[in-house]
Amino acid sequence: MDSDDELASRLRGGDERALRAAYDRHGAAVFYLAQRLLGNRADAEDVTQLTFVAAWTGRDGYDPQRGTMLGWLLGIARRKAVDRMRSAARDDRVTETVRAHLVPPDGRETPERVVDRLVVADEMGRLPEEQRRTLELAFFDDLTHHQIAAVTGLPLGTVKSHIRRGMANLRRRWEVDGAPSGSRSVGPTRAL
Amino acid sequence: MHHLDPDRLVLLALSDEPGLDESDHLDGCAACRHDLAALRDVAGIGAELQDLRDLPAPPEHVWSAIESEIAGPARRRRPRRLVPAMAAAVAAVVAVAGAVAFFRAPAEQVVARATLTPLATVPAGAGGSVRVLADGQMRIEVRNLPLTTGFHEVWLIDPDDLTRMVALGNLGDRPDEVLPVPAGVDMNRYSLVDVSDEPHDGDATHSGRSLLRGTLTS
Structure with a gap:
């Protein structure tokens, strides 16, 4: 298994197979986060797709010294999920702010908590x-x-x-x- | 002042109640309090991890969509003209084809076929099928393609290098179309059939918006 360093350098070199390797390793975690945040599968699939496309176009921005690839991908996924909620809110003419979506009123988990779980679970696996x-x-x-x-x-x-x-x-x-x-x-x- | 033993801190974080002297120490020691709080957080997260083993992978069409998206910009390198080697091959095969036509080879012999499935962004009811006949014609049938203000174009793509592709032609209004595969195109290499949505922008390269895809098999 390639380290994040190796994967990052292959990614920066424009190797599409490195993106596939990152997807194989972390796609499930990204998909899980998106499902948790958005609550529906179709949007979660879209956000997973957007996340890896953004990871590809923004691949020069990943620095293995500053965090793991999973942490980086989950950060992108959170932003994409928030964008999706914003546009959904616009579409629905919903007046609530996105912040209201992000802090579930019924005491459900926050995005932070889901990300925490995913990174700790990943570390468990290592x-x-x-x-x-x-x-x-x-x-x-x-x-x-x-x-x-x-x-x-x-x-x-x-x-x-x-x-x-x-x-x-x-x-x-x-x-x-x-x-x-x-x-x-x-x-x-x-x-x- | 002795700090609490690291093993003891872990136990306190997991389950144990601090004893009296331990409580006293924690009251007066920010470092131990900080460590204990962090370890408790980790233990709390740890207890929630059971469901996260073996997370299901996203469905395969998500990857297909990613693949087609990331290939988008790079595709703008499609050569305008056939490279000379290919042109020569085409000329040679055209000559042979002329000879073969004389013997009337069975036209309906299928040499390769593919089932076209929609990418993630396309309604699931869209789809199609492809047959490549021995005479080099591709018969393609499509259904429920999203409406477009442009047109639909058919490509053969090298799945190992998505920047390599051959444009076969446009789909008209009919649900089925026959397109000639340029002779000399290696369908073992260009095995990915792709139907894209192309705007009328005068740019002959792939728009990056793939609608359907399928892999040719013989």
Whole structure:
């Protein structure tokens, strides 16, 4: 699997296959975000298409030093989804602002939250297998360190270090690539 | 003052309640509070990830639409004239065709066919089919194409390099049309049949607005 760096340089060189590789890797996440934001499949398909076309035309603007390709693509997708909501609002002569669309009144998730989930999920997928599995047991099954050690047969110390490192990796990625949020301060992080 | 142990912070973020002395420390230590808050956020996001494994890919027609869009601007390089090698090949094949015509080869022999499906931006009811006959004629039938103020043009495109294409001709008002495939065109290479919407702008290159596509198979 090519790194983001390799993919980015192929993309900048005008290699259409690099766009296809990015689409194969991240198309599902972009599509998921668009569906969550727009709530209908046809618009989500359009926004997915617009996102990758914009990624192609704006490929010189992607800098792997500043974030992952997924983070970049999700940023484009959010903007395209917002554009789509604006034009829908215009079409419908709806007086609500786009902001009202973006902050669901019934307490549903915000776009920021969906982006956060997607980047953290992507990072989960990049963790070493045992680290990922250990974290899943902690997240999804709500198991304690001791229970995880019992289930997996790993020594308690190993479970602890998997979870500590895994959490640190997810946190780092989230702080780099997560949706910008006013309330979140990216302060100095102690080494974990 | 000792900071809280990193393993302990992770446990606090995941499930545990802080003890009294831990609470005291957190009250007085912004760094530990900050770390704990971030780890709790991560744990909260982590708990929501179960549904995100194996997200479904977007439908394939989304990619087809992307492909046709990104090929758009580059297509404005279509050569105005056949390159000499191709022209020579055409001349040679025309000569052979003249000889073959004398023997009346069975005209209805299909050498390749394709089913045309609509791109993402086109109503799903649009479609068509293509048959290429042994005599080099392409029979194309289309249905429910979006109305246009311009015209519909048929192309053969190299799927490995979308800037390479051959224009076959226009579709009239009839639902079916017969277009000659220029002799010498390698249909193994130019295997993607494309129907585009072209404005009357005097620009002979592909507009970038593909409506239908399908791949020729023999």
